[in-house]
Amino acid sequence: MKVVSGNPDPKHVSTSFVERHNLTMRMGMRRFTRLTNAFSKKIQNHAAMVAIHAVHYNFARIHKSLRITRAMAAGLSDHVWSLEEIVQMADSYMPKPAKRESRLQGARDRHS
Template sequence: MGINAACRVTGASKNTVLKLLADVGRACALYQHRAMRNLQCKRIECDEIWSFVGAKAKNVTPDHPDEFGDCYTFTAIDPDTKLMPCWLVGVRDRACAFEFMADLASRLSGRIQLTTDGWHAYPDAVEAAFLGKVDYTVINKSFRGDPAPVEGRRRYSPPELVTTSKAVVNGNPDLKRASTSIVERSNLSLRMGNRRMTRLTNAFSKKMENHMHAMSFYFMVYNFVKVHSSVRVSPAMAAGVTNTLWTMEDIVMMADTQGDEFASAPWAAS
């Protein structure tokens, strides 16, 4: 829900809710940055999901802050354990693609099979991050354009998919298992479960910093708290990152133990 809705439901002030979001968001980002290391993943799918901060790009004026406009969250998922080992909030450009892939590569312990869509920045970013030590496939999709104006709900529905093709970029990937379906489905869950990501929303992030905190919190809950129906445990448990199922209270408590005390917290050992 949005910040104002949270204030109405809880009776807390807006400053209190925003401070809690910032404290917990930082703690979630710090914990996952430390915990997601030496992962034994065999396959990874990557994609990016659109949102906006402050205003959509078409409505941004010179008087708006530089952070206003379209915002993209890069995501990665292990199709086997459903773990989302890393993400990056930024814009859809080469710099963010390179940073995202470098972060992903640093968290994996062995060679993986990687699949992305056909966005032009990915191949160079993957080569720079993995240095050729990856089995990499690109899924190219063609959509049917509709130049005529569309009204009603069709305006916000995806374009019609015409064709798909798979191209081997590096290594020897198993093309039968090369897909972006899982990461695209996880992005749908992200959009449906977070009010800030809804396409037609009045609860969009007003600051990039708050948007990043909200994403950190979402991925922490997804990885450590929620039981995934396909693996019957949390994704972090399935991937061996932790051996216990976390609660929302555990996450909130992290805000009090970040910094020097964070490493000695009970959950840090898991």
């Protein structure tokens, strides 16, 4: 993945764009709806859900007027991503868990 940043034209910056994006997030994730009981108990879970939503929104959802995904329109992807591809990409960035020894093996080693 490459990071894309820029210097937006202030003439095209508008509160309505931000409000529309907030609505899209509220509609797409129950955690952002008003008066909800679907809150995140951990900040890590909340950040992960926002990241998954962003990847799905940009790489897997076809924009109605563009008729392609936003990532394809920006030249970041050449196809519509499947849910399986999103999960594989997320898994590739996760640290691999360390092998845990069984409780029984640890007890045997301590008493030997």
